[in-house]
Amino acid sequence: MSIQPIQLQATTSSAFEITTPPSRAFRLQELARILKNRNVPYPIDSHTAQAYHAFAESGTPFGIGSLTESTVDLAEHANSQNFESLTTEEHQSWARLIEDQQATKHRYACREYLQGEQLFEINEKTIPDYYLLNARIYQQTGWQLATVSDLIPANIFFHCHSRKFFPVTTFMRPLGAGYLEEPDIGHDIAGHVATFTIPQVARVMNNHGLANDLIHQEKHEKLRLAESETERQAIENAASELLLLAGRLYWFTVEFGLVLEDQKLKAFGAGILSSPSETIFSIDSPKSNRILIDIENDRDLLRLATTDYLISEFQKTYFVMKDFDALDSLTPERILATVRTAKNLPHHTWMELVPGDNVHNVGTIMMSPLEKYNRLLANQQMDQCLTRTAIRNLMLYQSGTRPRNALEDEFLQKLPTLPISMLSRFSNAKQNGNPQYGNSYLDGKIT
Ligand SMILES: [Fe+2]
Numbered sequence: 001m002s003i004q005p006i007q008l009q010a011t012t013s014s015a016f017e018i019t020t021p022p023s024r025a026f027r028l029q030e031l032a033r034i035l036k037n038r039n040v041p042y043p044i045d046s047h048t049a050q051a052y053h054a055f056a057e058s059g060t061p062f063g064i065g066s067l068t069e070s071t072v073d074l075a076e077h078a079n080s081q082n083f084e085s086l087t088t089e090e091h092q093s094w095a096r097l098i099e100d101q102q103a104t105k106h107r108y109a110c111r112e113y114l115q116g117e118q119l120f121e122i123n124e125k126t127i128p129d130y131y132l133l134n135a136r137i138y139q140q141t142g143w144q145l146a147t148v149s150d151l152i153p154a155n156i157f158f159h160c161h162s163r164k165f166f167p168v169t170t171f172m173r174p175l176g177a178g179y180l181e182e183p184d185i186g187h188d189i190a191g192h193v194a195t196f197t198i199p200q201v202a203r204v205m206n207n208h209g210l211a212n213d214l215i216h217q218e219k220h221e222k223l224r225l226a227e228s229e230t231e232r233q234a235i236e237n238a239a240s241e242l243l244l245l246a247g248r249l250y251w252f253t254v255e256f257g258l259v260l261e262d263q264k265l266k267a268f269g270a271g272i273l274s275s276p277s278e279t280i281f282s283i284d285s286p287k288s289n290r291i292l293i294d295i296e297n298d299r300d301l302l303r304l305a306t307t308d309y310l311i312s313e314f315q316k317t318y319f320v321m322k323d324f325d326a327l328d329s330l331t332p333e334r335i336l337a338t339v340r341t342a343k344n345l346p347h348h349t350w351m352e353l354v355p356g357d358n359v360h361n362v363g364t365i366m367m368s369p370l371e372k373y374n375r376l377l378a379n380q381q382m383d384q385c386l387t388r389t390a391i392r393n394l395m396l397y398q399s400g401t402r403p404r405n406a407l408e409d410e411f412l413q414k415l416p417t418l419p420i421s422m423l424s425r426f427s428n429a430k431q432n433g434n435p436q437y438g439n440s441y442l443d444g445k446i447t
Pocket of ligand 1: 183187270271
C-alpha cells in the first residue's frame with residue numbers, strides 16, 4: 001500500500017515541495033537491491049539477506065535488526081516502526097528538521113561525520129524506513145537498530161551498545177521544535193547514525209556498553225553474597241554511581257563532543273548535531289567554556305567523569321578532542337578504573353574551570369570552584385547541577401577525603417582549599433533541616 005502524496009507547508013524561505021513517501025513496493029525493491037551490495041565493510045550473506053527481505057515483505061513492523069545471530073532484550077521498552085502508519089505531520093517535521101540540520105551541519109560538523117552521513121542515503125523528505133536504514137547501517141558499521149518506545153533506562157541503553165545495537169525511538173518531535181530533552185527520530189537517526197561511521201566513535205560506544213555490563217556483573221556477584229537489605233542497598237547505590245559517572249564520559253564525547261579540524265572547532269556529538277540551534281551555540285557562543293582534552297591522559301579523563309551537567313538546556317562547558325584516535329584508549333577496563341577513581345573525589349559543576357584545564361576559551365558563565373559553595377551557603381538561586389554538586393562535595397569533605405593513589409592525590413592537591421568555616425556553616429544548615437540538602441545527584445540521564 002502506498003501513501004497518498006502529502007502537501008508540506010512552506011515554513012521557511014525555502015518552501016517544501018510536495019513529497020510522497022516511497023511506496024511499499026518501491027521500498028522492498030530498494031531493500032532487495034541494497035542487500036546484494038558486497039562492496040561494503042560488512043556484506044550480508046545471501047541466506048541472511050533472503051530471510052531479512054522475507055520478514056520485511058511479510059508486513060511485520062521493524063523491531064530489532066536481525067542481520068546477525070545476536071539480539072537484545074528490550075523488555076517492556078520494545079517497540080516497532082510501522083512505516084505505513086507514519087503521519088503527514090511526522091514526515092513534515094522530519095523534512096523541516098533535516099533541512100535545518102543540513103544548513104548547520106555543513107558549516108559546523110566535522111569532516112568524518114559529514115562523510116558518514118552520505119553513506120546512509122537518508123531521504124531528506126520523509127522519515128527513513130527502518131528495514132532499509134538498518135541494512136545500510138549494518139553494511140557500513142556492523143551495528144543494527146533496536147526500536148524502543150521511550151527514554152529507556154541507562155542499563156538497557158548501554159547493554160544494547162555492548163551487542164552493537166543502537167536503540168532508536170519511533171517518536172518524531174513536533175514540527176519546528178528545536179532542542180528536546182527526550183530522544184526522538186531526529187536525535188537518534190539524524191544525530192547519531194552518522195557517528196557510527198567514525199570507527200573510533202563506534203568502538204568507544206561498544207566499549208561503553210561492555211563497561212556497563214561489567215559493572216552489572218560485578219553488582220550481581222556482590223548481591224549474591226549480601227547478607228542484609230542495608231548491604232544490598234549499598235551495593236545497588238555504588239553500582240548506580242559508577243554507571244552515572246561512566247555516562248558522563250559518554251555524554252561529553254559521543255553526545256556533546258567537539259573536535260579540532262585544521263585548528264578549527266567542529267562538532268561530532270549527536271546531541272549537538274541533532275539540534276540546529278545547539279550546533280551553532282556549541283561552536284560560536286561566547287557563553288560556554290571550551291576545554292581541550294586528551295582522552296589518553298588520565299587526568300583529563302577524570303575531569304570528564306567528575307563533571308556534572310544538566311540535560312535541560314544547552315551545555316555550559318564543551319570538551320574538545322584534538323582528533324578521534326585517542327578514543328581507542330578508552331577501553332572498558334579504563335572506563336571502570338576512571339569511574340572508580342571519580343567516585344572517591346569531589347566533583348565539578350558544568351560552569352567551572354578547574355586548575356589544570358587546557359582552556360580553549362573562557363565562557364561568560366564561568367565560575368570558580370569555590371563559588372558553588374558560597375552560593376549554596378548564602379541560599380542564592382542555583383541550578384540543580386550546582387546545588388547537588390556543592391552538597392555532594394561538602395558531605396565528602398565532612399567525612400574526609402582519602403586519596404588512594406597518586407592520581408587522586410594530585411587531583412585533590414590542585415583543588416582550592418575549602419575554608420573550615422564553610423564546613424561549619426554547612427553542618428549548621430544541615431542540622432537546621434535545610435530541605436534542599438536532601439537532593440541526590442544520582443539522577444543523571446543519558447539521552
Ligand atoms: Fe543520544
